Amino acid sequence: YKQDEKAGFKAYEVAEDILPYFIKQVGPFAYKKLANVQSKTKFGGMENAGAIFYYENSVNSKDVESLVAHEIGHQWFGDAATEASPVHVWLSEGFATFLAHHWLEHKYGVDSLRKRLQEDKHTIFRFEKRRKTPIVDTSTVTDYMVLLNDNSYKKAAWVLQMLRQKLGEEAFWKGIRTYYAKYMNGNAATPDFIAVMEKTSGQDLKQFFKQWLYTPLHPRLRITWETDKTNHGPHLHIEQLQKVPYELPLCITIGDTEYNLNLNDKVQDINLASPLKAGSLVADPKGELLAEIEVVEK
Structure with a gap:
């Protein structure tokens, strides 16, 4: 908006650093351009391919950098590589949340990541007291909005972080890049992601994903x-x-x-x-x- 021009450019300018970093980490950007737009939306952001809309007051938000990183992450996961059905929405929201955390870790250090993970952990535990369902939730397939919850965002990001720890940096990011390259401009389900990560890492990950994606609650x-x-x-x-x-x-x-x-x-x-x-x-x-x-x- 005209009245927010100065604040808006300052708030969204971090996109100029996030975009090339995600290209380096994940793979090529699928679109000709990326616009970051102050707009009216009932969500914090809406990851339209090549033109992200942010809620009106985002230009004054203290956490705008995380929001921008999350929505830019969706350009890879959710837009270019899209989940095959709402049941697998964690392949979009969990990945975008993970990438936002990873960006902040890259820029501000590992303590930033640990702080956010601990905050998310408490949120996840509170959510699980209300709703005892796994990340891949087949019980609510008719209600997409119900699937947009702390499981598909925060818990899924935690799972990706634990997978990163399990595989190590080289194997993990090789798997992420391979998965994106295979399903860019296409659709994927959870078993597709698991198959790629097993093949690229050379590890049997069935139990890991069974307990973290298909089992409700936590240890x-x-x-x-x-x-x-x-x-x-x-x-x-x-x-x-x-x-x-x-x-x-x-x-x-x-x-x-x-x-x-x-x-x-x-x-x-x-x-x-x-x-x-x-x-x-x-x-x-x-x-x-x-x-x-x-x-x-x-």
């Missing part, structure tokens, strides 16, 4: 520890409290020592050969796991 861990008198290190009794156990990587730190555990059962007992100072055992210190974790000293 809940209780870690009970005590000093083992035989090796002077802690004995860990780890319980997965949800109905079905997940396969989970769990980082434990004791002082400056890091232990990376693999969990795959309802109950596991583990001895760590390390002296333990009271209160110095920390589970998931970097906040990399979408789980509730309770640590109890016995």
Whole structure:
């Protein structure tokens, strides 16, 4: 708008940096131009291909950079590579949310990413108390708007971040670029994405996606520890409290020592050969796991 011209150009100018960065990370931009437009919309933004509309007061929003990154991310996922049906909307909204977080991590550092992930984690947990459905939700296929929720946005972005951690930078981004190249100007469903990521990484990811995309809720861990008198290190009794156990990587730190555990059962007992100072055992210190974790000293 004419009255917001100065604020608008300043708010949206970050698009000039985001666009080439996403091209580098994901692949070619599918359209001839990209316009960022202050407009009337009931959403925060609407990712029309090549012409994004933002809500009127976005030019004064403190979080406009994240919004711009999210909507530009949709130019790749949602516009150029489109989900085959609303059931797979996470391939659009989850990817755009992930890319927005990734942009902020790239620009401001990993602490920015961790802060947003922790904020999103609490939002996800609150949402799951109201609605106990998986990300790929086949129970509401007739109501598209119901599928636009914290599962398809924030939880899906968390899943992509955990996949990134599982595969490593090179394999993860190779998979993302391959998926985009294959389905650019086409449609894809969740199994299509899984197949690409398995092929490019050389890993069997079926259990990972089954538990994170097709299973409702999230893992809940209780870690009970005590000093083992035989090796002077802690004995860990780890319980997965949800109905079905997940396969989970769990980082434990004791002082400056890091232990990376693999969990795959309802109950596991583990001895760590390390002296333990009271209160110095920390589970998931970097906040990399979408789980509730309770640590109890016995």
